[in-house]
Amino acid sequence: MKDxxxxxxxxxxxxxxxxxxxxxxxxxxxxxxxxxHDNYYKRHxxxxxxxxxxxxxxxxxxxxxxxxxxxxQALKEGKSIECPVYDFTVHNRSDEMMIVNPTKVIIVExxxxxxxxxxxxxxxxxxxxxxxxxxxxxxxxxRDVEERGRSLESVVNQYLTxxxxxxxxxxxPSKRAADLIVLEGGQNVVALDILIQRVHNHVHGLTCK
Numbered sequence: 001m002k003d004x005x006x007x008x009x010x011x012x013x014x015x016x017x018x019x020x021x022x023x024x025x026x027x028x029x030x031x032x033x034x035x036x037h038d039n040y041y042k043r044h045x046x047x048x049x050x051x052x053x054x055x056x057x058x059x060x061x062x063x064x065x066x067x068x069x070x071x072x073q074a075l076k077e078g079k080s081i082e083c084p085v086y087d088f089t090v091h092n093r094s095d096e097m098m099i100v101n102p103t104k105v106i107i108v109e110x111x112x113x114x115x116x117x118x119x120x121x122x123x124x125x126x127x128x129x130x131x132x133x134x135x136x137x138x139x140x141x142x143r144d145v146e147e148r149g150r151s152l153e154s155v156v157n158q159y160l161t162x163x164x165x166x167x168x169x170x171x172x173p174s175k176r177a178a179d180l181i182v183l184e185g186g187q188n189v190v191a192l193d194i195l196i197q198r199v200h201n202h203v204h205g206l207t208c209k
Contacts, residue, residue, distance in 0.1 A: 003104060003202070003205075004075065004076050004102060004103070004104060004105070004106060005104065005105045005106070005124050005125070005199070005202045006072065006076070006106050006108060006122055006123045006124050006125075007024075007105060007106070007107045007108070007123065007124065007125045007127065007199075008107075008108045008109075008113050008114065008120060008123040008125070008126045008127065009021055009107060009108070009109045009113075009127045009129065010109075010110060010111065010112070010113045010114045010126070010127070010128050010129070010171075010174060010178070011111065011128050011129035011130060011131070011171070011175075012111060012131070012133075012136050012167050012171050012172070013058075013111060013136055013139075013140045013163055013167070014131070014135070014136035014137065014138070014139030014140040014143065015129045015130065015131035015135075015136050015139075016129050016131055016184055016187060017109050017110075017111075017129050018109065019187065020127070020129060020182065020192065020195075021034055021107050021109050023192055023196075024105075024107060024195065024196070024199060025107075027196055027199075028105060028199060028200075028203060030103065031103055031104045031105055031203045032103060032104075032105045032106075032107060032199075033075070033100055033101065033102070033103040033105070033106045033107070034106075034107045034109060035068070035071065035072070035083060035100065035106065035107070035108050035109070036109050036110060037063060037065075037068065037108070037109065037110025037111070037112065037113050038086055038088075038110060039083055039084050039085055039086045039098075040063050040064045040065065040067055040068045040084060040086075041057065041062055041063060041064070041086050041093065042062060042063065042064050042093075043084075043092060043093040044091075044092055045092065049090060049091065052090075052091035052092060053091060053154075055091070056162045056166065057091075057158075057162065058111065058112075058162050058163050058166035058167070058170075058171075059162070059166055059170070060112050060115050060116065060170060063110075063112065064084075065116050065119055067084075068108075068119065069116075069118060069119050069122065071083065071100075072106070072108065072119075072122050073122070075100070075102040075106055076102070076106075076122075077102075078102050079102065080099055080100065080101045080102065081099075081100050082097040082098070082099060082100075083097065083098045083099075083100045084097060084098075085097065085098050088148045089148060089149050104202065104203050105199055105202065105203065108122075108123065111167075111171050112170055112171060112174070114126060114128065114174035114175075114177040114178065115170050115171075115174045120177055125179055125180070125195075125198070126177060126178045126179045126180070127178060127179065127180050127181075127182055127195070128174070128175045128177075128178035128180070128181045128182070129181075129182050129183075129184075130175070130181050130182065130183055131183070131184055137159055140155065140159065140163070141155050141156070180195075182195075
């Protein structure tokens with residue numbers, strides 16, 4: 001499948017990456033496949049739950065990025081993959097695997113996908129979603145408490161000790177690798193329309209003028 005387009009959507013926690021991804025998925029349906037970097041967190045069965053809670057999940061070393069690169073390359077060759085599934089409630093990979101099939105457009109989403117040069121070189125379009133830090137932390141709190149069963153204290157502590165410093169060290173500098181910086185993610189109608197047109201042209205084999 002030589003006509004596969006790889007779109008990378010990166011940016012800090014709670015910045016609207018998933019909203020933008022979902023808008024594209026809703027618009028193009030089965031022509032779009034999404035792979036989340038979060039599912040490639042390394043497995044730590046050798047640790048207790050308490051020990052896993054103390055790990056820095058916002059550092060590049062927390063991810064098995066090499067496996068993600070292998071999987072993207074396989075999809076580009078027209079092969080299906082067995083994508084790992086991560087369970088945030090226990091801070092570890094689950095025993096489930098998710099079959100992902102190649103499609104015309106593959107979206108790769110994650111906070112650190114532009115930090116790795118080899119990974120970002122797999123991408124045809126690199127989008128960095130940029131949102132005010134206050135908005136991002138509020139969104140993260142709501143997500144982690146409501147969807148992942150975390151306590152408010154644990155979310156705030158993690159943000160101050162690892163999320164914020166790792167954002168400043170790794171995520172924010174990776175913005176320089178982006179082809180397009182989108183403010184407010186899926187809420188940015190103008191940027192979304194431009195991206196939809198680009199994807200539409202690719203899906204339907206049209207040449208951009």
